Amino acid sequence: MNIVFMGTPDLAAVVLDKLIHSEHDILAVVTQPDRPKGRGKQVQFTPVKELALQYNIPILQPNRVKEEGFLPILKELNPEAIVVAAFGQILPKSILELPRYGCINVHASLLPKYRGAAPIQWSIINGEDKTGVTIMHMDAGVDTGDMIMKAEVPIDLKETGGSLHDKLAECGGELLLEALKAIEDGTAPREKQKDEESCHTKILDKSMGLIDFNRPAIELERLIRGLNPWPSAYTFLDGKTLKIWDADVIAEETAGIPGEIVKVTKDTIVIKTSKGSLAMKELQLEGKKRMTVEAFLRGYSIDTGKILNNKNM
Structure with a gap:
């Protein structure tokens, strides 16, 4: 099948790699424009662009797919299908109706639940x-x-x-190839979604990572895992940002107020929450590397009674 691929981040690159190593022909890839990233604001290619360059696949990077001049390019390519994976733009009707087999999307959740952005993180x-x-x-x-x-x-x-991202990317690539074969054979089913069973997940941003210790420990532990590696969950220690990368839930109640360090052992720092406590296992203080709590405590002294989540304390 002759395919135009649309995608941008790492997940899309994994799916594209599966397509490249299949019997299908990739006419071109469409990905988001290059943008500056990091502290140095150096322009970086998208993961999909980097992969396409390795295999000499033509690359298209329109600011908007609705812009004048893009549709004629697609028409000239004449794809039998357009495969989309985490592209980042909404496709207009003119593109949706262009390919013979339509536009096929690889979505990282079990629809109809978790439509929209960040379904991977929200499921955790x-x-x-x-x-x-x-x-x-x-x-x-x-x-x-x-x-x-x-x-x-x-x-x-x-x-x-x-x-979970890595698992779903691999799964998505394999399932796509199976689906494309069924589409070509005319055996692919079409099941309508039940809208009443759906919910829209909101886009992740850094502010979501600020830990509110007035929430139960079990919810915060899931937040920490879901936001790892980005945007990451964090609090403040002595006025510095403290990222928490791994923590365990302690169900037993203890005296103290939410955000208070109630226990320090050789390899854990225990923080009181509204219900239960969090035992930090891996963290990263602003300006330092990510490390275990055991390694952290070798060079940083912490006493019980200290309150986290206040930048001025």
Whole structure:
């Protein structure tokens, strides 16, 4: 099948790699424009662009797919299908209706639940025990099109946003190839979504990572895992940002107020929450490397009674 691929981040690059090593022909990739990143504000290619360059695949980077001049390029390419994975732009009707087999989306959740942005992270934050990938036909809505295939992926007890991302990316690439074969053979099912079972996940931003110790420990532990590696969960210690990368829930109640350090051992720092406590296991103080609490305490003295989550304390 002759395919135009649209995608931008790491997940999309994994899916594209599966396509490249299949029997399908990639006519071109469409990805977001290069943008400055990091402290140095150096312009960086998207992961999809970097992969396409390795295989000499033509690259298109329109600021907006609706801009004048882009549709004629797609028409000239004449793809049989457009495959979309975490592209980052909404496709207009003119593009959706262009390919013979339509626009096929790789979505990292079990639709209809978790439509929209960041379904991977929200499935962890919300305490789901499983998620998965849905291959679907795209329509004018956001993740509302008919479903073709699904594959479930269990969420482990210590699953992070990063580890689940990698699992779903691999799963999505494999499931896509299976779906494309069924589409070509004319055997692909089309299942309408039940809108009443859906919810829209909001985009992640750094402010979400500020830990509110007035919430239960079990919710905060899921937040820490879901936001790992980005944007990360954090609090403040002695006026410096303290990122928490790993923590365990302690169900037993103890005296103290939310945010108070109630216990310090050789390898844990225990923080009181509204229900239970969090035992920090891995952290990163502003200006320092990520490390275990045991390594951290070798060079930093912390006493019980200190209150976290206040930049001025």
